Amino acid sequence: MTISRPLLIAGLIALTLAAAIGSILFGPVHLSLARMIAAFTGHGDRIATTILLELRLPRMLLGLGVGAMLGLAGAALQGYLRNPLAEPSVLGTSNAASLGAVAALYFGLAALHPVVLPVLAVLGALLSLAGLSALAGRSESPLTLILAGIAIATLATAGVSLALNLSPNPFAAMEIMTWLLGSLENRSFEHVWIAYPCIAIGGLLLLWDGRALDALTLGEDGAQALGVDLRRTRIRLLLGTAIGVGGAVAVSGAIGFIGLIVPHLVRPLTDRSPSAILIPSAIGGAALLTFADVAVRLIDTRNELKLGVVTAFLGVPVFLIHLMRERRLW
């Protein structure tokens, strides 16, 4: 069911646009269309302008950026590890980045300089990927990788809980859910400036190796014999994932399953080669996360639903479908 690439990209961009518009339109305060248009053309009243430009706009931008990064990272990791279940949260990278961010925020390190927060988040991600390599690097079996990922994710989650409970700030422990399930509530442009550079650098590094990922279809030997420098490819992929996911998690917490769902949904519409799903996964991820973020605002609960709850409800069925289809291989 391959559709032409330009058509696919155009369709995904249209979806993303719809999600972005929805993100601007919906929020706790109802604003009439007339007021919104006035605010965007510069003639708006102070309230509408503040709400749209300082609250909803950064939130929308973060939904797009974080979603794109998670989708791209999932597609790249699946291509590199030749494993359709690989993605940052399954491998524990998101939670480890959360741990870095939590350490920065709640022990006062982030107050030293705004760059400390993303740097520690990236460091957390990097350490977890290095650990994953060490535990399951050489193994061809998808099972080993998933098990190693579970180990790391669990350790990082426990670390986050511990850090928040040990923190000198008594209110910190209440924020565990935000860090482990993710949220874009109350973000400002300051967070956009923290996340976007990391996402840009990470994204660039991941897109670089599309060809290498294709060559890996033939296995590591086959790919190297086609001229791929696997060592450099691995470094670029690890760095790209760590920097991009680290920056994203630093502002949004650990959001799971975007990197799992989107490549799976996009793959049947492409020629199924790993490089072909990279950009569509990024765009699709942006759309999906932004839609999820609109959903948490529309679903009326006392405390705003965490993003990770919505993505989990979407992601687990994908997991299960794959599990049932591939059951004989396990």
Next chain:
Amino acid sequence: MASRIRIAALGLPLLALGGAISWASTDAPTPPSAGKPKRIVSINLCADQLVLALADREQIAGVTRNATDAEMSGESAKARGLPVLKNSAEQILAIDPDLIIGMPASRSAPMRALKGHSYNLLDLETANTVDEIYVSIRQTAAAVGHPERGDALVARMQAQLAGIGRSGGGKVAAYYQRRGFMTGTGTLIDDLMRRMGLVNLAAKLGKPPLSQLSIEEMVAARPDYLIVESATDKVADQGTEMLHHPALAGIPRISIPQAWTVCGSPAYVDAARGMARQLARFQDRTHAR
């Protein structure tokens, strides 16, 4: 046959010993009017404030953990050096107090554990208005054996409060806490606001005593002032980060230490004075323009 007699012979003295012990450990309640209490224990932070303000230092046998925390306790200076209690019935048993003050005392967890014993208990009610504070002061003063101090304190507070004017001018204010929690009517904060002549945003929006308001809703409501706890002036977690969102930057802030408002205590005057002073400063600026 002989062994059974031996067991019975051992058992009887043991039973008698046990009976004697349990009889001895039941205290007879100390009659309240028999002199000033010498071992006062407070099991609640707000009770701490009153006890520290009204009793002699030698009378106090135990205060709560938070009493020495300057962030949460107005009388923290006085509390330094006094024995600190955890929420433990054992500690209370060991002290053998002749007065326990709580909010309340009788239904609190440590006292439920000590159900078999009877102590002198003073249950204070949560004070939500300044008049209720005066009632608590008088109750505590009487219980600790210094009723004249209670009257003096109340008189002093009334005089000081009379000197603080109503500078609010009917403007709207919102008490905004971490994570967007907002304090409503029927609370001490609300009482303070009305004393200042301010309208509580929660009252205007018809919200309950504690509710959550998103930043968008706060921006849309556009109160004239935000009243915040001074501890939230520094960003230490996501809850406080929210209070520093750029969208809220345009609203003037009045910052009051939590230690003055969390309990109904003499620090109410400090809170009122602090609010009045900051309000006056804002108004000067508006008039000066």
Next chain:
Amino acid sequence: MVSISLEQVGVSLGRRTVVRNASATFRAGALAGIVGPNGAGKSTLARAMLALVPHIGRILVDDAEVATMPRAELARRVAYLPQGQTLHWPLTVERLVELGRLPHLAPMSRIGDADGAAIERAIERADIAALRDRVATELSGGERARVLLARALAVEAPALIADEPLASLDPGHQIDVMELLHGEARAGALVIAVLHDLTMAARYCDRLVLIDRGTIVADGTPAEVLTPANLKSVYGIDARVELAGDWPTVTALGRSR
């Protein structure tokens, strides 16, 4: 004309020495077969020639040491068909063959006309035109083998090393693949095939290199190498070798005592 020379090459995997002191020179225009028992080090030697494992001694492709040659450069000179028919993603046959052009593509460029022509030639030579739009992972073993061979041919490198290209193929398809490799060699390529089947090796290869426990024990024409004495000492079998036409046929009679 391309050549591959091995000068006292040794390869160790972990603590085991798998290949020791191997020396040989391979020239273009001939199909050379590397044969030997299981675990003799045939595949390892092939992989060393592609710098996939480190080696001691010298391995030269056109007088340039492979260990120091840039990977892309080596990939353009020597094409590799790995053993095992590994295929991780369900690509279409055409897309798969396209992968063979990777060594020739500049960093950010797309498939060009020259690449398209090479792909067409490879598809035709491997006789898989009918399978062009099929999904490669859904093909039979024989079809998949031909598709992967086409992928290697699409590189259009002057040399080709094929590791066990006949695995899981029926006799008819085995002949197809050997004919193909033989044809490439005739057309001027340097072709090396690691083979299990002695009869196929004897029939199609111009030259055989016999490896036993990591060392080259015989190097010459099939008739010279596949003698009963060699077969007995290397494989531990009693065999009858008959010359049928131009090539020897080996019939294993039983284990030698």
